[in-house]
Amino acid sequence: MKSLVGAGRVIWLILRRDRFLLFLWIAALALTPLMFASAFQELYPTAEQRQAFVATSGRNPSFLLLFGPIFDSSIGALTAWRSAPVVVLVGLASLLTVIRHTRVEEETGRRELLGSTVVGRHSQLASALIVTFGANLALAALLALGMIGMGHPPVGSIAFGLSLAAVGWVFAAVGSVTAQLTESSAAARGIAIGALGLSYLLRAVGDVGEEGSRLSWLSWLSALGWAQRVRAYAGERWWILALALGFVVILVFAAMLLSSRRDVGAGVLRPRLGPAAAPPWLRGPMSLAWRLHRNTLFAWIAGFAVFGVMYGGVADNVVTLLGDSPQLRLIFERIGGTAALVDAFFAGIMGIFALAASAYAVQAALRLRVEETALRAEPVLATSVRRLSWAAGHLIFAVIGPVVLLAVAGFTSGMTYGLISGDLSHQLPRVLAAAMVQLPAVWVLVGISVALFGLLPRLSAVSWGALALFLLIGQVGPVMQLSQWILDLSPFTHVPNLPGGELSMAPLALLFGVGAGLTAAGLTGLARRDIGSGAG
């Protein structure tokens, strides 16, 4: 075990560097399901109410798509079902943590520094995995204890916690493999997130039919599907955890093997050579920004298109489903007919697309800060490029990128739904409008990012905190029945409820004004402040 010498010290170093970050994601991801549990307790206190909920929601295709099947009507089982998005985030946090402490370390050259001390060849990789595995177990323990504390069955609670940890372990292992493949940490991250996205798609498509339908085997190809099929609180199937563990062992073994066959700093995939001279169009801050942002934007467009087609494809099932239940049909006719249900579905979906587009926008805007701290802004600003032109190059992507993304989402989902329902000319513009109406809210996040970058650059990353807060308000706020002023903090609360609702311009104009004002303030700050990694 010479190759693992010094792992203890590396583990300590990781824990020291990430003490807040690790604590934050463990706590946030463990507490969210507990909030769901208390919300279900409050909304559906009796068994009858919950059975009624399961009878309807358990067969609603859009719910099947988003959350998967419901296995039982106990609060525990409902919580496990509703926590499906949390499980995805556990996978994401785990793979990001592993790549952050493996490939990123190599890319920045810190690994070399450490590697020259008494630290074995596999110590870095092993330490990153051990920390991430440990974090997932801590999360599982916290969640299980919380659920037990709230009076839910201990066995189910442990299974629930472990099902989340299993997904975390699998994607930590996936991250450890992709970290070996490429020289660039961005590419390693991209491949691992792609695997997570594929898992989600496989599970979603597999779950849309009832269990046992033609495509349900697809869910078994997905680690996210495994987590559900552990069936916490509904006849636990422990062997699935063993299946996940076996998969983790194979992946980790593969990562170690790949790692021992390559040089430090290199990837298994050889980087290709590029052009020896710049093309004529590459001559200023705009074209540079295009070079830096285009691949990311294309990847996001592809993702939006795939999910757009998927959501558009299942929207029609919302109506078909209601054919079975005359009572429900009656209820919905009272509130505006079955069309209202489809509209509500699209309104909800567009809200999710808007959050995703905001994540893209924040990332694109904060690229400015990344360029500054990585000392790549300095050489550009030492040429005849103005600060504002440099900023504009990146901000075009933060501002126009979400326009393109939401247009793609609206177009693909509206088109698919229109073709399936045979009402293309009517539905496409309605769904497209529902997507585009989200833009002013997305731009508020651009404004927040630019304002922080320009005025308080050290706090730029707080933009992600704002996005997380708005996400939380949108997800948990209505369920927890928070007071209106808290809900009003989120720009997404003010977006008109389209399709179906009324399009009022006043809130849109207000959001637009806030976004533009914050952006202007940020750019004014940028023009006056010091540039440099220490500036702020």
Added chain:
Amino acid sequence: MTAVISISGLHKFFGPTHALDGLDLTVEEGEVHGFLGPNGSGKTTTLRILLGLLRADSGTARLLGGDPWHDATELHRRLAYVPGDVMLWPSLTGGEIIDLLGRMRGGLNIRRRDELLERFELDTRKKGRSYSKGNRQKVALIAALASNVELLLLDEPTAGLDPLMDAIFREYITEERHNGRTVLLSSHILAEVEALCNRVTIIREGRVVESGSLAELRHLTRTSIKAVLARPAPGLDGLPGVYDLQSDGSRVRFEVDTDQLNAVLAHLTSVGIKDLISQPPTLEELFMLHYRGRLKGGEEEGKNTKESR
């Protein structure tokens, strides 16, 4: 001769840190000016103020007849900058970055670029992320040297270059000097500054401790003398400005303050000189003296300067 860079009484604070403490610096047109100082002495901060990246808290700075903060973009067309830490975009090739920086600066001499690429042996098809530190440095150097500009601002440009590439770099700077381009070369490599620069400014903790031509600066320090005399010289250690005297019969070795050289030599001549080796101080000695914060007097520094040779 007009001043290309003139800085006086420049102050810059980073929070509680007083990075520049009343710095003065003048660089004349056509000179290669060495800007010496240990790490953290304020060299990079000065360059960043000259580039309009940082704003000075007080004092004045003029660059190419303009204000470095307000006229930044216009001035930047006329200068090229090589940062101390060259960071490249990981997904762009070296060739793309050289061309891009040149175009953003306002023009690249293609023939000169190709010549530089050949001399520095840089593979321009590699992506930014796969270059070593030395090769990243080359990318920035080539982009700067191939630009049609009046002034070069170089921040420790040879850190990371191997000796072969270092020699090529010196050739190019010597050529620039003949062509009348102005160069401000920040460095802590003394041999480099000694070989390339007409004038030198030495700073420590954000203020200038010495500035002038190499000849002027040498006046301020000691010359070491080895001599074989006709007979033992009495009273040598009593002369002002003589340190570290070691005598072995008629052989003597000592250090002398350069401004006392004449009197000391006169004394030796009166005794009778058979052989004499006199060595001017190297910049290294100057540097060491300044960094200890003492210019004259003190026994141990004399010993240390000897060891450092």
